[in-house]
Each structure stands twice: as C-alpha cells, then as structure tokens.
Amino acid sequence: MKADPKGVLTGVHFMDGDHAACEGALAAGCRFVAGYPITPSTEIVERFAARIPKVGGVFIQMEDELAASIAIQGGVWGGQKVMSVTSGPGLSLMMEHLGYAAMTETPSVWVDVQRGGPSTGLPTLPAQADMMQIKWGSHGDYEIIALSPNSPQECFDLMIKAFNLSEEYRCPVFLMMDEVVGHMTERVNIPSADQIDVTERKWTKKKPGEYKAFATTPEDLVPEMVKAGDGYRIHVTGLTHDERGYPAMDVPNQAKLIPRLLNKIRNNVHKLVDVxxxxxxxxxxxxxxxxxxxxxxxxxxxxxxxxxxxxxxxxxxxxxxxxxxxxxxxxxxxxxxxxxxxxxxxxxxxxxxxxxxxxxxxxxxxxxxxxxxxxxxxxxxxxxxxxxx
Amino acid sequence: MSESLDLHLASVETSLDNPVLPFLRQDRIPHIWCPGCGIGTSVNCFCRALSDSGLDLDKVAIVSGIGCTGRTAGYLNLDSFHTTHGRAIPFATGLKLSNPELNVVVYSGDGDLFAIGGNHFFHAARRNMDILVICVNNFTYGMTGGQVAPTTPVGPTQTTMPYGNFENPFNLPFIADACGATYVSRWTIYHVRQLAKAMKEALGKKGFRFIEVMSPCPTLYSRRNRLGDGVDQVKYYKEKSVIKNGVDTKEVGLGYQGEIVVGKFVDRERPTWLESMNAHYSHHFGDAFQPYGVKNGQD
CATH class of the missing domain: 3.40.50.920 (Rossmann fold)
Structure with missing residues (x-):
C-alpha cells in the first residue's frame, strides 16, 4: 500500500539526519512513539513531539528507556506502528525489551544514534560500537534486522524500509545511525505519498475461534497478527509459548519456537542482502x-x-x-x-x-x-x- | 453410591455452572497457584466485577508483569499480556494510548509493581494514565521462593532476610494517593464482596485507579513465620480488619500481623493524560487539531 499523505512532508528539505529519520517514521505510518531524552538521538523525538499533533497520533516521554521500550510494544498490540529512539546507555537499558519484542514477534523499529562508549562515554561524539550489542545484547537466541544509513537522505529512506521489514518479518528492526549522520545537515528529498510503499501489518483474515496467534506454516514462518480489542482474546507472553500463545515451558515447545524465530530471518538472508x-x-x-x-x-x-x-x-x-x-x-x-x-x-x-x-x-x-x-x-x-x- | 461421592458430584455440577467460568481460559486450568493462596480468590472477585460491570469484554485488556500474580493475565479470557518484570504499567500505557477504546487493567504483585516497577507506578499515577492497577500484596516474592519485598513488614523472616526483616515497608495506598491516583482502596481476600464491588466501581471510573488486595502466601510467607495456613491468615484478616472509608492514607500503613485498615480511601476526578493532551492541543491548535482517540465527540 502507499503512504498516508498526512504523514508525508513532500518536498526538498535541508535537514539533519535525526529530523530526516523522524520524517521517515511519519511517512512509514508511525503514529506512536514513546521516548526518553538522550544525546545525540533526542532531536528525533523532539521533532516527532512537534509534528504528531498535526499528523494524528501520540508521543509520550516516558520515565526511562525501560518504560519507553515496552510502552511501544503495548502500542503495537493496540494496533499502531511504533518506534523508540535512543543512544548509548539508553540502548543498554532497552536490552530486555529487545528480547521481549523478538520473543513476542512484535513489529517495532528501534533507532540507535551511536555515540562513544562504554558507559556514559562520549555523549556528543560518534561511534559505531553498538553493532554487536544489538545482535547479542539481550539474553537467549534471537535474530534482528539492522540497517545503517550514511546520510540524512538515507535516514529518511532506510527508516521507511526499517518499518516495512519489521512488519514483514514481525521482528525488531534497528536503524543504526551515529552522531555524525544524526547531526549532519544535507539535502533531503521527500517524495509524494503515492511514491512511498509501506507494508501493512500482517492482519489475519481468520475469525476468532479459528485464529491461533502464533500459528505458522512450513512455507511462511511469520504468524498473522491481530490487535487487542478485536474480539480475538489473544494471550501474549515472553515465556516460551505454543501456537495459541499459551505458556508451554518444555523442551518440545522451546525446540519448535526458537528455531522458528531464528529461521524466519535466516531462511530469508538472501532476500535481506542490501549493499x-x-x-x-x-x-x-x-x-x-x-x-x-x-x-x-x-x-x-x-x-x-x-x-x-x-x-x-x-x-x-x-x-x-x-x-x-x-x-x-x-x-x-x-x-x-x-x-x-x-x-x-x-x-x-x-x-x-x-x-x-x-x-x-x-x-x-x-x-x-x-x-x-x-x-x-x-x-x-x-x-x-x-x-x- | 456413597453420600460423600454424591456430595462431590453435586459440587462438580455446581462448579460447571460457576458464573466466573466464562471469564477464565478453561483450557489453561489447573492454574499454578498453591492451596491457600489468595490470588485465585482475588481473580474470582475480578471476574464477578467484570460480570457485574456490563463492559464489552472484547474491549477489556489485562496486562501483568512477572511473578505469581503476574500469571493472572494468562488465565483470564480477555486480550491478555504477560509482559516483563516490573513493566506491566508502561506496556499498559502504550496499549491504552494506541487504542484508547480499551479498558486496560494491570494485575500484578507487590514486588513487581513496587520494587522493580516502582518508578512506572509513580509516573503513571502522576500522569493520570487511564488504567486500573490491581496489586495483590502477599508481602513476599512467591515465585522465586520467598525473598523480602518492598511491602514486607519489619519482623518476619524471608530467605534474604534470614534473621527477620529490618527494612521499612511501603504504605501502598499512601503512595498511590500522593502520586495522584483518582481511586484508591484496599481490601483483603476475606472481603470478597467488598473487593468485587470495589473492582466493579473502579472499572467504571476514569483515570489512574489503584486497588491493593491483601492476600496470604501460605507456602512461603506464612509457613516460614509460623503463621499457619491460608485459612489462618484469612482468620487474621477477619479479626484485625477495620473499615475506615475516606481515612487519610498516611494512617493506613501495615505492621506485622497488626491492624489492617481497609476501605475506599480516595475517590476524585482529574482529567486523564489523553483528556489533558486533547484539551491542550485543541486550545493550542484550534480546529486544526483533531482530538485523538475520541469517537463522535465523546471520550
């Protein structure tokens, strides 16, 4: 489907990577952001807070990154496309919820504007040192997708791609920016809404009763989705679960679930090459x-x-x-x-x-x-x- | 057929007609809770409250954290979310804000909501986020084997306070009141009718609502401290509870096996976070602002 024109600021702009990333999210259909201020990512949420009342949606500044990274997941199950944005220590705090998003197959975009670390490190200066943390930082085995822009234009373009991939694979997708790309100001061309392809959530067509929240087929390892309030009475848990989403903490269910979560990405590695x-x-x-x-x-x-x-x-x-x-x-x-x-x-x-x-x-x-x-x-x-x- | 078997079968038949059954995921029974635990009793009250509330159950969502009470979400036949430890409230915040037509209930334990999750409780109450928080307070960490909780009174032994607890506990209604909750009450699982009534009342209100439910943990808290079994604790609740509606929440702190003040302490109106946002932006942007999450001009 095409982008909703309400979120698309069509035109040629002179803006930094953080602002371009925000516009990419709005163009991709993001209507709920929960954030927490941290340099050098803050401009993304500042712009979202300023833009969203006119687009239609919600921004909330949470009390910390733990809250921000789980509030967005509540936002997904309420039906919205979501993003959270952070840097440095904030990313470390989000690690548990990265695992929750992977385990519950909650489509979500995570933006990391990388700064020097470890710890408080270099808050205002660039690094690319979180590449392994996003891949391995939450406990257990999981897979993510990560994209890396090198210009404000790509912050816009790849943000849309990040949202689309998160819906296609129902997994956390990272936009791995860095302080220089975030604060660099360049020409950004935002096309009209009818030129922007956005991927719709994989809504089920099944009826309550015949729908199982985490059922898949051998051909398609990504389950269909519903949202709270639609009468499906779903259960979502970070525990190892069966096709119904019910806790099923035993070896057979772990042996079925975890390989599927990995293979829905790994089986498509050839499609996910972008160089x-x-x-x-x-x-x-x-x-x-x-x-x-x-x-x-x-x-x-x-x-x-x-x-x-x-x-x-x-x-x-x-x-x-x-x-x-x-x-x-x-x-x-x-x-x-x-x-x-x-x-x-x-x-x-x-x-x-x-x-x-x-x-x-x-x-x-x-x-x-x-x-x-x-x-x-x-x-x-x-x-x-x-x-x- | 013996008389006792007859009686047994009669009780089975009765249980099939149990009015709370439609509210439970029957394919998930038996539950994990111990004999004598009060969580199930509180859930029974909650089901009765749902039944009496007249709410469209497709629009009620329940969110739990981690722990014994955290398993509640999984047993209720609602849209239900078993989240991470301490983070049920921010998850519920996101759920409510992205889909405002939902009536969102957080159902979790004292350790989950007030130790690891304490910060979120304070801020959701401050913001007057439109959610109902039900805290089953059993004064201990049950799931992990009976460690000291932020609610444990001074005195009793816990596995991580092996010589008795010397830390001062939270007074939960006082915290909720101070942070701005619109509704605050406390009942024990002895008070099943009052509790169900309070839950129904709170389900029908707006804003950040809080109910503390005192509940025994016979396996860990009671047994370790020689307080008997679940029934003995309920007897204690019966004997030592005093109903004081409207009392200053500063006065309702709980001591070890001491007097229990129960009742409705706070009931007030404040605009919810979304109402405040809509009112503020309507004022700021005028007609250019389309109020969010509002249908037919009604919230």
Missing amino acids: RMDGCEDADVIVMSFGITSRVATAAIDAARAKGLKVGHLRLIICWPFPVALIQQLARTAKAFVVPELNMGQMVLEVRKALADVDRKVKVISVPHPGGTVHDPETILEQILEAAR
Missing part, C-alpha cells in the same frame, strides 16, 4: 564499510585507485543479517578485505567468520577506531596499501 558495491568485481582489495565510515572510506579508496590499485567498495546497508554468501563470493577473486569501523573491531569478526569456510587464503585487515571522530582517510589508505602488498 552498495563499487568496483568489487575485479578488485584485489575490497573495503567493507557501513554508515558514516563509508563516506570516509570513499576518500581513501579514491586515493588508492589514483595510485593504480584495484580497490572495491562494499557498503553494507543491511548489516544484520550479515551477507555471508556475498563475502564468500567476493573472496573467490579478492585478495584482501579492509574493514574500517568506528569501534575496536566488531563487524570485521563477521568477515573473518564468513572466510573461515573459504579455501583460498584471503587477508582481512581491521581498521579499528575507538570513536569520538571519524577515521582519518590516510589511516584507511595505509591499510589498503598494506593489503595490496
């Missing part, structure tokens, strides 16, 4: 980057190419699930991967893991950074030259 590739087909060295670091990497790659090196650029739009098969395919011809990221080496671990199954010897060079600013392109260039040696 930008530039010159990778005949490259000796491939630079893999995401988010703001991709823009710095571009400068280093241009400089390396000017020296006559064959360097490709693989930019992850969807970081989770990680495109393992693509990395393995590229490793058939490339000699080395260079992975700059604003952390001490997180996504590079996924490259190494993917290459563990590859027979050829392929070099992997991590270009870590403790955060606080972006890489110096020279640092990345040096590692590209090292990789090409």
Whole structure:
C-alpha cells in the first residue's frame, strides 16, 4: 500500500539526519512513539513531539528507556506502528525489551544514534560500537534486522524500509545511525505519498475461534497478527509459548519456537542482502564499510585507485543479517578485505567468520577506531596499501 | 453410591455452572497457584466485577508483569499480556494510548509493581494514565521462593532476610494517593464482596485507579513465620480488619500481623493524560487539531 499523505512532508528539505529519520517514521505510518531524552538521538523525538499533533497520533516521554521500550510494544498490540529512539546507555537499558519484542514477534523499529562508549562515554561524539550489542545484547537466541544509513537522505529512506521489514518479518528492526549522520545537515528529498510503499501489518483474515496467534506454516514462518480489542482474546507472553500463545515451558515447545524465530530471518538472508558495491568485481582489495565510515572510506579508496590499485567498495546497508554468501563470493577473486569501523573491531569478526569456510587464503585487515571522530582517510589508505602488498 | 461421592458430584455440577467460568481460559486450568493462596480468590472477585460491570469484554485488556500474580493475565479470557518484570504499567500505557477504546487493567504483585516497577507506578499515577492497577500484596516474592519485598513488614523472616526483616515497608495506598491516583482502596481476600464491588466501581471510573488486595502466601510467607495456613491468615484478616472509608492514607500503613485498615480511601476526578493532551492541543491548535482517540465527540 502507499503512504498516508498526512504523514508525508513532500518536498526538498535541508535537514539533519535525526529530523530526516523522524520524517521517515511519519511517512512509514508511525503514529506512536514513546521516548526518553538522550544525546545525540533526542532531536528525533523532539521533532516527532512537534509534528504528531498535526499528523494524528501520540508521543509520550516516558520515565526511562525501560518504560519507553515496552510502552511501544503495548502500542503495537493496540494496533499502531511504533518506534523508540535512543543512544548509548539508553540502548543498554532497552536490552530486555529487545528480547521481549523478538520473543513476542512484535513489529517495532528501534533507532540507535551511536555515540562513544562504554558507559556514559562520549555523549556528543560518534561511534559505531553498538553493532554487536544489538545482535547479542539481550539474553537467549534471537535474530534482528539492522540497517545503517550514511546520510540524512538515507535516514529518511532506510527508516521507511526499517518499518516495512519489521512488519514483514514481525521482528525488531534497528536503524543504526551515529552522531555524525544524526547531526549532519544535507539535502533531503521527500517524495509524494503515492511514491512511498509501506507494508501493512500482517492482519489475519481468520475469525476468532479459528485464529491461533502464533500459528505458522512450513512455507511462511511469520504468524498473522491481530490487535487487542478485536474480539480475538489473544494471550501474549515472553515465556516460551505454543501456537495459541499459551505458556508451554518444555523442551518440545522451546525446540519448535526458537528455531522458528531464528529461521524466519535466516531462511530469508538472501532476500535481506542490501549493499552498495563499487568496483568489487575485479578488485584485489575490497573495503567493507557501513554508515558514516563509508563516506570516509570513499576518500581513501579514491586515493588508492589514483595510485593504480584495484580497490572495491562494499557498503553494507543491511548489516544484520550479515551477507555471508556475498563475502564468500567476493573472496573467490579478492585478495584482501579492509574493514574500517568506528569501534575496536566488531563487524570485521563477521568477515573473518564468513572466510573461515573459504579455501583460498584471503587477508582481512581491521581498521579499528575507538570513536569520538571519524577515521582519518590516510589511516584507511595505509591499510589498503598494506593489503595490496 | 456413597453420600460423600454424591456430595462431590453435586459440587462438580455446581462448579460447571460457576458464573466466573466464562471469564477464565478453561483450557489453561489447573492454574499454578498453591492451596491457600489468595490470588485465585482475588481473580474470582475480578471476574464477578467484570460480570457485574456490563463492559464489552472484547474491549477489556489485562496486562501483568512477572511473578505469581503476574500469571493472572494468562488465565483470564480477555486480550491478555504477560509482559516483563516490573513493566506491566508502561506496556499498559502504550496499549491504552494506541487504542484508547480499551479498558486496560494491570494485575500484578507487590514486588513487581513496587520494587522493580516502582518508578512506572509513580509516573503513571502522576500522569493520570487511564488504567486500573490491581496489586495483590502477599508481602513476599512467591515465585522465586520467598525473598523480602518492598511491602514486607519489619519482623518476619524471608530467605534474604534470614534473621527477620529490618527494612521499612511501603504504605501502598499512601503512595498511590500522593502520586495522584483518582481511586484508591484496599481490601483483603476475606472481603470478597467488598473487593468485587470495589473492582466493579473502579472499572467504571476514569483515570489512574489503584486497588491493593491483601492476600496470604501460605507456602512461603506464612509457613516460614509460623503463621499457619491460608485459612489462618484469612482468620487474621477477619479479626484485625477495620473499615475506615475516606481515612487519610498516611494512617493506613501495615505492621506485622497488626491492624489492617481497609476501605475506599480516595475517590476524585482529574482529567486523564489523553483528556489533558486533547484539551491542550485543541486550545493550542484550534480546529486544526483533531482530538485523538475520541469517537463522535465523546471520550
């Protein structure tokens, strides 16, 4: 279906990534946000609070991130599309409810404007050091989807994609921004509502009595949904549950539920590959980057190419699930991967893991950074030259 | 056929006609609660309140946290949500705000609502969020084996207060009153008629409403402290309860096995969070604002 024009601020704008992310959420149909102020994400909820009375919906500033991250899930079961927004310590507080959303298959968008950590760290300065936390930070096994924009325009575009994926897969979807992308002001083109595709919730057509809240088929591992108040008398629990949603805390039910929660994403990894590739087909060295670091990497790659090196650029739009098969395919011809990221080496671990199954010897060079600013392109260039040696 | 079996069969037949049965998920019975526990009695009262309320049950949703009382949501034949520990109130807040036509009830225990979830209680009451909170207070953490709770009176032994509790407990009605609740009452599970009546009354009111239900935990609290079984605790409730409607909530704190002040302490009107939001934005934006969650001009 197409976007509701009420939420779409069609036109060409000059705005920062935080504001563009908010407009993306409104365009995607988000009508309920529960938030808690934290730098550098606050502008997203400030804008939502200002815009939502005119669009029609609710913003509430909760008492903490624990409350915000569960209030949005109440919002989903009441029938709305929802988002919560945070940074740094707030993300740590949200971890339990990330697991609840995964376990209860509550479609929801989680925005993390990454800042330097751990702990209070660098509240006003960038990092990309939460990439593993969103994947592994809640207890137990679960899967999420994560997207990484590198510009305000992408904050808008990928926010809509995040909402659509969360409805399609009924899982938490992260928009992994960072302080620089959040506060960078650039041209943002917001199309008209009839040019924006939004995915409707997977509402059931079954009647009460014949509907089971968590029943799936072998072909489609994503259950159909209803909302409270429609007469279905559903039960939703974070306990291991059966198809009816009833607690069923035994080995057979755990063995049925948990693989399904993982496989509804894992079986579709090929569909969830979203990358930008530039010159990778005949490259000796491939630079893999995401988010703001991709823009710095571009400068280093241009400089390396000017020296006559064959360097490709693989930019992850969807970081989770990680495109393992693509990395393995590229490793058939490339000699080395260079992975700059604003952390001490997180996504590079996924490259190494993917290459563990590859027979050829392929070099992997991590270009870590403790955060606080972006890489110096020279640092990345040096590692590209090292990789090409 | 023996007389006792006849009697037994007669009671089975009676139970099939039990008026609360339609309110329960019968395919989830038996429940997990211990013999002598008062949670089931409170749920019985709640079912009677639902029955008497005349509410459209498709529009009533129940939200629980974690713990023995937290299992209540799973047994009621309503849209029901068993959330995370301490977070039933913020979940209920999101549910209510995204679908204002729902009558949202939070049903949880003292540890869940006032220890790990205390902050949410204060703020939901301050905001006058339009939800009913029912707290079954058994003075202990039952599900985890009888640890000290923020409601445990000074004196009794708990597994994490092995030499007796020396911490001062909360006075729950006083907290609810101070934070701005529109309705505050306390009953024990001895007072089944008054409790059902209070629940019905609270279901029909708007704003942040709070009912404390005193309930025995014979397995952990009573047994460890040699207070007898569930029946002995109900006898204590009967003997030591004093009805004082309208009394200052400062005066209703509970001591160990002491006097229990019960009754309706607070009943007042305040605009709910959504009413305040709609009124404020209508004033600010004029006709450009479409009131949220309002049908046919009625809230």
